[in-house]
Amino acid sequence: MLSVRPFSMRTAGAATLACCLLVLTEAGADGVREFNVVAKKYEFTPSRFEVMQGETVRIVIKSADSKHGFGIKELDVKTEVPKTGEPVTLEFVATEAGEFEIKCTKYCGKGHKTMTGLLVVRPNAGSQ
Numbered sequence: 001m002l003s004v005r006p007f008s009m010r011t012a013g014a015a016t017l018a019c020c021l022l023v024l025t026e027a028g029a030d031g032v033r034e035f036n037v038v039a040k041k042y043e044f045t046p047s048r049f050e051v052m053q054g055e056t057v058r059i060v061i062k063s064a065d066s067k068h069g070f071g072i073k074e075l076d077v078k079t080e081v082p083k084t085g086e087p088v089t090l091e092f093v094a095t096e097a098g099e100f101e102i103k104c105t106k107y108c109g110k111g112h113k114t115m116t117g118l119l120v121v122r123p124n125a126g127s128q
């Protein structure tokens with residue numbers, strides 16, 4: 001069950017949220033937290049990513065329409081997402097706890113500026 005998308009719907013209610021928190025306790029079998037993301041005018045789906053500090057995060061992202069970008073400035077993470085729909089994989093370690101804004105880094109039209117997401121890195125209990 002590695003391809004479960006724990007944070008798929010932005011309309012998630014309380015029940016779904018409780019379920020998500022359970023999922024959050026299990027990283028993938030290889031210790032990597034993987035998310036499959038679709039970029040589409042003008043949103044990322046899912047758009048919110050929650051990981052634990054110290055985890056390796058793998059984002060596999062593809063576009064459903066035009067060229068997009070996926071960037072987290074504070075973490076020096078940036079990639080282009082081609083319009084062909086070819087998935088792009090990026091991987092980084094969430095060394096710092098906090099909330100980091102995700103932005104589309106390629107101009108993709110009128111709503112480009114609103115094409116954002118959020119990476120939430122929860123602190124490890126022992127690290128504070």
Ligand SMILES: [Cu+2]
Binds near residue numbers: 068105107108
């Ligand atoms: Cu854009």
